[in-house]
Amino acid sequence: MTDDLTGNPPKPDTTGLNIVVCIKQVPDSAQIRVHPVTNTIMRQGVPTIINPYDLYALEEALRLRDQYGGAVTVLCMGPPMAEDALRRALGLGADRAVLITDRRFAGSDTLATSFALATALTTIAQDRPIDIVFTGKQTIDGDTAQVGPGIARRLGLNQLTYVSAIDSIDLGKRELVVRRRAEGGVQVLQSRLPCLITVMEGINDLRRGSIQDLLRAARADVTVWSAEQAGVTNPMMCGLRGSPTVVKKVFAPSPRSEPAEMVTTEAKRPAQVAEAVLDLLFARNPKLEADLAARKGA
Amino acid sequence: MSETPAAGRAGMRKELPEHFRDYRNVWVFIELERGQVHPVSWELMGEGRKLADRLGVQLAAVVLGPKDEGTRTAIRQTWAYGADICYICKDAVLTDYRNEPYTQALTGLVNAYKPEILLLGATTLGRDLAGSVATTLKTGLTADATELAIDDEMSLAATRPTFGGTLLCTIHTLNFRPQMATVRPRVMAMPHPDMTRPAGRSVWYTLGVAEADVITKVLEFVADATTNEVNLAYADIVVAGGMGLQNAANFRLVRDLAAVLGGEYGCSRPVVQKGWLPAERQIGQTGKTIRPRLYIAAGISGAIQHRVGVEGADLIIAINTDPQARIFDFAHLGVVADALQILPALTEAFARRLGRETRILEEA
Numbered sequence: 240m241t242d243d244l245t246g247n248p249p250k251p252d253t254t255g256l257n258i259v260v261c262i263k264q265v266p267d268s269a270q271i272r273v274h275p276v277t278n279t280i281m282r283q284g285v286p287t288i289i290n291p292y293d294l295y296a297l298e299e300a301l302r303l304r305d306q307y308g309g310a311v312t313v314l315c316m317g318p319p320m321a322e323d324a325l326r327r328a329l330g331l332g333a334d335r336a337v338l339i340t341d342r343r344f345a346g347s348d349t350l351a352t353s354f355a356l357a358t359a360l361t362t363i364a365q366d367r368p369i370d371i372v373f374t375g376k377q378t379i380d381g382d383t384a385q386v387g388p389g390i391a392r393r394l395g396l397n398q399l400t401y402v403s404a405i406d407s408i409d410l411g412k413r414e415l416v417v418r419r420r421a422e423g424g425v426q427v428l429q430s431r432l433p434c435l436i437t438v439m440e441g442i443n444d445l446r447r448g449s450i451q452d453l454l455r456a457a458r459a460d461v462t463v464w465s466a467e468q469a470g471v472t473n474p475m476m477c478g479l480r481g482s483p484t485v486v487k488k489v490f491a492p493s494p495r496s497e498p499a500e501m502v503t504t505e506a507k508r509p510a511q512v513a514e515a516v517l518d519l520l521f522a523r524n525p526k527l528e529a530d531l532a533a534r535k536g537a
Numbered sequence: 538m539s540e541t542p543a544a545g546r547a548g549m550r551k552e553l554p555e556h557f558r559d560y561r562n563v564w565v566f567i568e569l570e571r572g573q574v575h576p577v578s579w580e581l582m583g584e585g586r587k588l589a590d591r592l593g594v595q596l597a598a599v600v601l602g603p604k605d606e607g608t609r610t611a612i613r614q615t616w617a618y619g620a621d622i623c624y625i626c627k628d629a630v631l632t633d634y635r636n637e638p639y640t641q642a643l644t645g646l647v648n649a650y651k652p653e654i655l656l657l658g659a660t661t662l663g664r665d666l667a668g669s670v671a672t673t674l675k676t677g678l679t680a681d682a683t684e685l686a687i688d689d690e691m692s693l694a695a696t697r698p699t700f701g702g703t704l705l706c707t708i709h710t711l712n713f714r715p716q717m718a719t720v721r722p723r724v725m726a727m728p729h730p731d732m733t734r735p736a737g738r739s740v741w742y743t744l745g746v747a748e749a750d751v752i753t754k755v756l757e758f759v760a761d762a763t764t765n766e767v768n769l770a771y772a773d774i775v776v777a778g779g780m781g782l783q784n785a786a787n788f789r790l791v792r793d794l795a796a797v798l799g800g801e802y803g804c805s806r807p808v809v810q811k812g813w814l815p816a817e818r819q820i821g822q823t824g825k826t827i828r829p830r831l832y833i834a835a836g837i838s839g840a841i842q843h844r845v846g847v848e849g850a851d852l853i854i855a856i857n858t859d860p861q862a863r864i865f866d867f868a869h870l871g872v873v874a875d876a877l878q879i880l881p882a883l884t885e886a887f888a889r890r891l892g893r894e895t896r897i898l899e900e901a
């Protein structure tokens with residue numbers, strides 16, 4: 240991206256691809272606690288990051304922009320502090336960032352989330368039609384992988400999930416060829432723009448933002464929209480009210496009460512320890528030895 | 538979700554809306570690709586049978602596919618796995634999985650025949666399809682459930698791990714139908730098919746989508762060079778290594794032991810992140826769930842995200858230098874030892890006991 244270090248956003252590009260990447264801000268670690276009374280997840284004090292899978296989506300978008308021209312917008316639904324995640328995405332080279340934040344979005348399940356994001360995408364598309372919406376494969380917190388298909392369905396975009404490579408894009412014909420991870424193999428799919436692509440991790444090598452991008456990100460504006468500004472006309476479709484799923488119970492898994500039976504042997508030599516392991520194993524599971532012997536090993 | 542839901546938490550309204558009251562029966566989507574049914578579909582039939590019996594309703598299988606022998610076989614198998622009804626859509630546009638025609642077929646069937654519960658495998662295909670179908674139907678979808686039950690109010694309670702397995706949550710779709718959930722392969726036990734079970738009722742559905750209307754085309758299917766993808770999840774015996782193995786080269790010790798046992802090998806997540814083994818070898822919350830008869834874990838600490846992927850194993854042997862390692866909390870047998878020494882010793886000991894020639898190992 241050309242940038243004059245003045246902090247002005249680059250002039251919008253009307254050639255190439257108009258791409259939007261959906262990114263979610265997620266807690267950094269699995270160190271999550273549950274409120275003992277309300278059974279809600281306590282996110283306070285836990286550092287946040289861009290959902291790691293979304294970084295591959297962003298990188299793929301930047302790569303396509305660098306190759307075909309165009310612009311990359313990052314879009315996030317979340318609390319006001321999710322602006323951090325968007326600023327980090329700008330630092331990596333995104334051209335524009337939009338945060339949709341509103342109390343009415345709180346408690347959204349995937350149906351309500353895809354509604355809110357699809358509505359914002361429709362509003363973004365008023366400036367210029369969107370060619371590709373990217374999402375990550377899944378998040379590391381909700382971890383459903385349902386938001387991408389939800390957005391595609393709502394906007395009538397061609398849905399390409401679990402994409403491990405984008406082989407080619409023909410801007411003239413508005414066609415593209417991608418590789419999609421399927422069970423037991425890879426589907427090579429030809430489809431058409433506009434489409435929604437959910438990308439596999441490892442599809443590309445992540446970049447570190449350039450100094451110019453980082454400087455620009457520090458000064459650039461993140462567009463912040465309320466539900467209404469995002470284009471929501473029926474708030475009943477958002478948040479808890481628009482969510483058909485109900486989380487009735489959150490609880491910690493009950494640990495198995497019995498710890499392992501330890502192999503105890505005076506022996507030190509690995510060969511002797513191994514024999515002791517087998518002795519105990521087959522003593523406790525008499526049928527196993529015959530079953531193993533009957534298998535074709537090596 | 539109707540267009541103008543009542544105020545308050547949508548899911549919390551007490552009464553099931555009038556237009557959902559005739560939704561009945563439990564459906565399982567049968568994942569059929571290139572003539573093969575994914576085993577997760579049969580696992581779900583086993584689970585679906587229990588739910589249907591508890592509700593006092595019928596169990597139905599949904600088979601979508603081309604007009605070929607694979608589809609016919611799949612339909613026959615649904616009876617053996619407990620189906621009372623089989624909803625069938627045979628059409629050439631359903632030859633390879635593509636989102637558009639599959640979504641149309643499944644949502645069309647749901648709207649026509651109104652199931653109260655719809656289950657799919659949490660595979661790449663199942664997740665791709667379930668997300669579209671639930672959005673089209675504007676209903677709730679619980680992802681990656683590990684436990685399904687019917688509560689006292691006759692509603693589906695789907696429990697799933699979250700935050701990498703550190704927590705479980707139970708999710709309901711109270712006021713919308715169908716109640717949808719995806720379930721991971723290998724989480725539910727594989728039921729025994731009863732080949733003598735008589736065929737139930739077949740219901741045929743006409744799709745009405747022309748190939749010309751389907752934008753996305755499958756140019757090619759590149760099968761994985763090895764079928765590890767499925768083999769690891771369905772292997773009877775799995776040997777896995779973690780960071781305790783110290784480098785990529787040492788994974789030869791894991792492979793050798795797996796080979797002599799006729800099993801598969803896998804690893805923990807950081808091993809994949811280091812690039813020592815490919816992602817399809819990863820076991821755990823964000824990798825494969827396994828359910829082998831025997832699982833041997835070497836140099837793996839036993840983090841919750843790993844644990845949730847292996848807990849279905851009948852027998853777990855853990856090898857770790859640290860007697861305090863968490864893996865000993867849930868393994869059945871534990872050995873405090875250096876994996877680099879004990880793995881080759883185990884390989885030899887098994888080879889000798891099981892009458893295998895160690896010579897073969899040199900080539901493995």
Ligand SMILES: Cc1cc2nc3c(=O)[nH]c(=O)nc-3n(C[C@H](O)[C@H](O)[C@H](O)COP(=O)(O)OP(=O)(O)OC[C@H]3O[C@@H](n4cnc5c(N)ncnc54)[C@H](O)[C@@H]3O)c2cc1C
Binds near residue numbers: 314377
């Ligand atoms: C413990 C727990 C369990 C849950 N289980 C379910 C469930 O089973 N069913 C259900 O419907 N909801 C569930 N939810 C709610 C769900 O997490 C939220 O709806 C969330 O907003 C989006 O879902 P996700 O995190 O699973 O995203 P995924 O569908 O996994 O995300 C896929 C991609 O969509 C994009 N994306 C997702 N969220 C956002 C966002 N806020 N802003 C921008 N881009 C985004 C990202 O690119 C992401 O990589 C659960 C929530 C919790 C806390």
Ligand SMILES: Cc1cc2nc3c(=O)[nH]c(=O)nc-3n(C[C@H](O)[C@H](O)[C@H](O)COP(=O)(O)OP(=O)(O)OC[C@H]3O[C@@H](n4cnc5c(N)ncnc54)[C@H](O)[C@@H]3O)c2cc1C
Binds near residue numbers: 875
């Ligand atoms: C969202 C999320 C998802 C995750 N998903 C997964 C997943 O799917 N699968 C997964 O495995 N992890 C997953 N993890 C990571 C998980 O939390 C742990 O970090 C990981 O399982 C640890 O791997 P490890 O046991 O190999 O390494 P470590 O925790 O570093 O343990 C190494 C172990 O080796 C032992 N050791 C050292 N030397 C030797 C020796 N010579 N012989 C024997 N033992 C030795 C040590 O005592 C130690 O116990 C996930 C994490 C998050 C946050």
